[in-house]
Amino acid sequence: MRALVFETFGGPLTVREVPDPAPAPGGVVVEVGASGICRSDWHAWQGHDPDVSLPHVPGHELAGTVAAVGPGVARWRVGDRVTVPFVTACGRCDRCAAGEHQVCSRQTQPGFTHWGSLASYVALDAADVNLVGLPDDLDDVTAASLGCRYATAFRAVVQVARVRAGEWLAVHGCGGVGLSAVQIAVAAGARVVGVDVSPAALRLARDLGAEHTVDGGDAAGGVADRVAELTGGGAHVSIDALGSVVTCEDSIRSLRPRGRHVQVGLLPPAQGRPAVPMDRVIAAELQVLGSHGMAAHAYPELLGLVAAGRLAPRRLVTRVLGLDDAGAALAAVGAAPGIAVVAGS
Ligand SMILES: [Zn+2]
Numbered sequence: 001m002r003a004l005v006f007e008t009f010g011g012p013l014t015v016r017e018v019p020d021p022a023p024a025p026g027g028v029v030v031e032v033g034a035s036g037i038c039r040s041d042w043h044a045w046q047g048h049d050p051d052v053s054l055p056h057v058p059g060h061e062l063a064g065t066v067a068a069v070g071p072g073v074a075r076w077r078v079g080d081r082v083t084v085p086f087v088t089a090c091g092r093c094d095r096c097a098a099g100e101h102q103v104c105s106r107q108t109q110p111g112f113t114h115w116g117s118l119a120s121y122v123a124l125d126a127a128d129v130n131l132v133g134l135p136d137d138l139d140d141v142t143a144a145s146l147g148c149r150y151a152t153a154f155r156a157v158v159q160v161a162r163v164r165a166g167e168w169l170a171v172h173g174c175g176g177v178g179l180s181a182v183q184i185a186v187a188a189g190a191r192v193v194g195v196d197v198s199p200a201a202l203r204l205a206r207d208l209g210a211e212h213t214v215d216g217g218d219a220a221g222g223v224a225d226r227v228a229e230l231t232g233g234g235a236h237v238s239i240d241a242l243g244s245v246v247t248c249e250d251s252i253r254s255l256r257p258r259g260r261h262v263q264v265g266l267l268p269p270a271q272g273r274p275a276v277p278m279d280r281v282i283a284a285e286l287q288v289l290g291s292h293g294m295a296a297h298a299y300p301e302l303l304g305l306v307a308a309g310r311l312a313p314r315r316l317v318t319r320v321l322g323l324d325d326a327g328a329a330l331a332a333v334g335a336a337p338g339i340a341v342v343a344g345s
C-alpha cells in the first residue's frame with residue numbers, strides 16, 4: 001500500500017510503498033477513505049510521543065470501509081463504513097468496565113502505538129469495542145474529523161465542562177479542535193470568546209458564532225484581562241485547545257471564580273511544562289480538568305446532533321488534499337486555519 005512515512009523524528013515525510021497491514025485477533029483493517037491531519041500527528045513526527053517507534057506512519061483521525069476482519073470480531077463485516085476514536089480501548093480493563101474507554105489502561109492508538117491512517121489501509125484493535133458505524137449520508141471527509149478533533153471538543157465542552165446555555169466559554173487556540181469547540185459551545189447556547197494569534201483563525205471563529213475574539217498577539221494588558229473585560233468578570237469555562245505553556249496559563253487566568261478549565265491540547269514535556277497558577281486555583285475555587293478523546297459508546301449523541309443539523313463538522317474542513325500533499329501539510333500544521341483532510345491515497 002501507499003503510506004506517508006518518516007524514518008527520523010523531524011526528518012523527511014515521504015509517500016512510498018509499504019507492506020499492507022493484517023488484522024489482529026479481534027481487530028480489523030480499514031481501507032482509509034479520509035484522514036485528517038492533526039497537531040498530534042505533528043507531535044508524533046517531532047518525537048514528542050514516547051509511543052512512536054521508527055519508521056512510522058502517522059494519522060489517527062479517520063473514516064473508511066472495513067476491508068478485512070480478524071478472528072473473534074462479532075459486530076463488523078467487510079464493507080461496513082466506520083470511524084474510530086483515536087484511543088482504541090481494550091474493552092476488558094477496570095476503566096473500560098466503568099465505561100471510561102478514553103482512559104483505558106491498555107489502549108492502543110493508530111498513528112502512535114502502531115502505523116496510522118495517512119495510508120491506504122490502517123489496522124485497528126478491539127473492533128467490537130471501538131468502531132463506530134457511519135450513517136450513509138455522512139461522508140468520509142466529514143466523518144474523519146469525528147475520530148479526534150471534533151469528538152474531543154464535543155466531550156470537552158458537553159461531557160467534561162458540562163457547559164450550560166448562557167455561560168461564557170473562552171477557547172484558547174482556534175485550530176481544528178478549538179474551532180470545533182466554538183461551534184459545539186454555540187450550539188449548546190454558550191457565549192463564546194475565541195483567542196488566537198491568527199486573524200484568519202479568529203475570522204473563522206466569528207463565522208462559527210463566537211461573540212468576541214481576542215488577538216493573543218495584540219491583547220493590551222494580556223489575554224486573561226481582555227477575556228475578563230468581555231465576559232463581565234471571566235469565563236465560566238475556558239479551554240486550552242492548543243496545548244502550550246502560554247495558552248494553558250492564559251486559560252486558567254481567564255476564569256471567573258468557580259470556573260472550569262479544560263486541558264485538551266497536548267502538552268508534551270519536551271515543549272516545557274506550564275506554570276499552573278495554583279494560588280488562583282485555590283483562591284477562586286477553580287476546577288482544572290483533563291479531556292482525552294471520547295469513547296465509541298458516547299458517539300450516538302454526537303452523531304444524532306450532526307444528523308439533525310444542530311452540529312456541522314463539515315464547515316470546519318477548509319482543505320481536502322491528496323496523500324502526496326500530506327507531508328507538507330503535516331509539517332506546516334497550524335499555518336493555515338481550519339481542518340485539513342487527506343482523501344484518496
Ligand atoms: Zn481497557
Ligand SMILES: [Zn+2]
Nearest residue numbers: 038040148149
Ligand atoms: Zn488528533
